[in-house]
Amino acid sequence: MRCVVTGAAGFIGSSLSERLLRDGHEVVGIDSFVPYYPRPFKESNLAGLLGRPGFRFVAADLRTDSVVSHVMEAEAVFHLAAMPGLVRSWTDFDLYASCNLTATERLLNAVREAGQLRKFIYASTSSVYGKYASGDETLPTRPCSPYGVTKLAGELLCRGMAEERGLPLVVLRFFSVYGPRQRPDMAYHRFIDAMLSGQPITVFGDGHQVRGNTYIDDCLDAIIASLEAPVGEIYNLGGGETASMLEILSRLGDIVGAKPVLRFERAREGDQRLTGADTTKLKRHLGWQPRVGLDEGLKRQVDWHHLRQVRAAA
């Protein structure tokens, strides 16, 4: 299948592009290297993709560059490009509004030219539910951060295009994805790097906030499975094993063999208190279920951090 992955230099987009290639698909990867975390990090995500048969990278900003010629042959579009993370969304709203909404609108207009499009998968987030994101897809959407608001607005725009213009839309709402290549601003990445270098760890809030952890490979399995989903559906995508930040820190401490030194700071505005996906629908419709348990997933992420350190030192 001819696929387009937006956000292809990011954590999930680069991993998805690799999976699609491995499964025999062709991939056009689009990314503009938004400097929200360092470009070399994203370049190393892409390193295993560039030059591979079946993969073509397009450095383009969806907000301003036309991508019509790159998407018109697509049979599947996976729209992962976005400004993620909630912290900066309070102070840099224009960046979030433009990357999460304007960019989506421009992409949606570009894919109107894609005559053979079978699926448009929109990567949404548990943040659309707000502070208590625990349950199935019928939970009311009450985002409590500009990030969540702009991601929900992008989702609604896709829905509008689906209803009015027949966009073959499927929405996946991701719940805290972790594993190799996790973004450096995300908690587990920060925790592991700090433990490996003996630094104190900043915990925002009381550490009892709970996350519905999704290992990257399980996330990719669900994204691929969603190609077979009925058009118009929304699915929660979460790993099934919830844990508080303090539990995660303790498990990571055991894996790394370190006793973390914690510094507590005030909870950040818009932080979610509880996330936990009820994925009954994903299982019922697509037969998906998570396969990687939390301890195993965390261990694989720690191994990846070790490897990065070794490579950086070489």
Ligand SMILES: NC(=O)c1ccc[n+]([C@@H]2O[C@H](COP(=O)([O-])OP(=O)(O)OC[C@H]3O[C@@H](n4cnc5c(N)ncnc54)[C@H](O)[C@@H]3O)[C@@H](O)[C@H]2O)c1
């Ligand atoms: N990682 C998670 O736990 C998580 C949870 C919920 C939802 N999501 C969603 O999944 C998607 C991928 O997240 P990620 O963690 O891989 O983030 P990421 O930041 O690693 O990847 C996103 C990529 O999109 C690119 N991008 C942003 N704006 C762009 C634009 N205007 N034009 C072209 N490229 C642009 C960035 O440069 C980046 O490489 C996002 O849509 C995010 O909202 C992620």
